Amino acid sequence: MPRTGLQEPSFLVLTALAAGPLHGYAILKDVETTSCGSVRLGVGTLYGALERLAERGLVEVASEEVVDSRLRRSYRLTEDGAGVLAAEASRRQQQSAAALARLGRRGALGWTS
């Protein structure tokens, strides 16, 4: 039974892997791109998240290869992982919608409802 509630790095990593298997460096780049450069994960943070996600069975190793005599592992989303990501994404969407709606009612940003 997958728990809900994801820390920010975990959410970003799952989002990156939703498009398909990626290796560590590609995940970093993808997070940077999808956040328009505003989020840069540290390598240590990335692997902390990957360890936690693997432990919860949300991601798994997709392949291992050696490139330029260096080990490279790719990861992919498991079915559980896809479920948790979907749940988390819709939770965030609902929260954002609620926030925007309230701001709109108060006219804080000059919006009309």
Place this chain on the structure above:
Amino acid sequence: MNRRGARSSSSSSPSSPSEPQQASPQEPLETSYRRWLRLFPRDWRRRREEEVLAVLLDAAAEGQQRATSAERADLLRAAAGARATAGARAARRAPGRTAGLVVLVVGTTLALLPATTASTVGPEALAAGLPRQLPGYSYATESVSSSPPGTALALYQQGYGVEFADFPQAVVVGAGGSVRRLDLAEGRGEGAQGDPGAMLLSPDGTRVAVGRYDAERADVAIQDLRTGEVVRSRVLGSGAVLPVAWSPDGRQLVALVLAAGFNPYGGDGGPPAGTPVVLNADGSAGPALAGAPELVEAAEWTPDGRSLLLTDEAGVVTKLGAAAPEDGSAGAPAAAPWTLPFPAGPNAWSPDGALLATSGTCPYRGSDVIPPRAPGEGITVPATGLVLVPTGGAASPAPHCLPDGRGYMAFLGWAGARTVVVAVSADTEGTETDPVPIIAVNVDTGERTRLSAIPTSGNFAVSRLQVPSAVLAGSLQRPGAAPTTAWDHGRGDLALRIAAVAALAGGVALAVAAAAAAGRSAAARLRASSSRASNGSSTGRDPGTT
């Protein structure tokens, strides 16, 4: 990307991280990363080290030689997390034994973990000016490298000479209230009797350049105070390299390369002369200075940043048109050489370029009352002080003068076109001030405004104070208006923290040993007394019963 030698294996295969080839010697960057990866638990390293190393190397900047401070902080945090997880697993297996280990690991991690990076403070914070009082000396101040303070309001040295537990500190005060020691300068103090190395704060307060007083391979290191990142120039010479002038836009830096080491306490009189070189803020070589004198003693940018003024040993000033940093072309002499007195500091030109602050002898004027050294001596003694020389040539009015009597006044910069700022560490009577006031003086009216002060506790003299001119200007607008913050000194010095943890661990070990010894001797006493008791009772009973 070069994929030669790639092989794939399926995810289900438990196969092996390949052995990394060790044929070629490790690059310094790899060595640096491996050192930080040693912080992780053994089990984690077996599973992850090669993979994570590859990602770190992929993500590293071109030409990077060492793990950056951001990477180090990130790896430290991740290692602490991995150890906590590993500890939790071990605790489930062997709860009793792990408890003690956990105490030690948590303590050590707390001690070593860098504090979170100071929040970034934009340039607008500089305009708020200086708080009423700047921080005094503290033993428990963390370093810039482990916890960057953000954009700086001020940089200064506290204390002279190493004595028992006191040592001179280079202190950066961040606009967000963080106080940090500039470990980069403190680590480059060779030849300076324990003082920090030659350091120069950029005009926007975001970077510090630190040279070398005496090093085989002398270079300039530039630290970004917002990120802690350090870049180094190429080796510029063997001896001393002194950063002397940032361009007003903070994009370029002039350093003097001396032929030999330089002792700031050498006392052979006169400032050191060296070959001027231009560096970019990223440490790369700037444009060559064509037409520059071979040896110069001072370099000053004009306030508009368009020209560089180089003063040679004879006091002749050569003005070079600054080259556009983009095209890398050489600067060209822009005017015939002329002579000016020696500038008082790196920001000696007034914002409109009309006045040059110099240290010198004040010519006596009726309005400059020079305090008497002894009765009757007051009028005839020419005072040393700050002389503000018009740069317009012979037609310009006589210099303004701020005599300091027997005191000591350090020039800080300009807070406006006609307002100069000084720090007064000894008053006109020669008495050391505590705190050291930072005072703005209007050169026309003589009006003085106290902007801030730095406590010395009578023991930690303040020197080499540098304040960005935007901060000086902001302070003059609202003197003392910036709130005196509760200074954040971070988690303290790393060495002190390690010592504290070691002392704590030693204390715990001693207590445990003492408790064990006490237990043993108590048991021994108990055995002895019980045997004595049984003996006694047997012998005592005899007379009573007979």
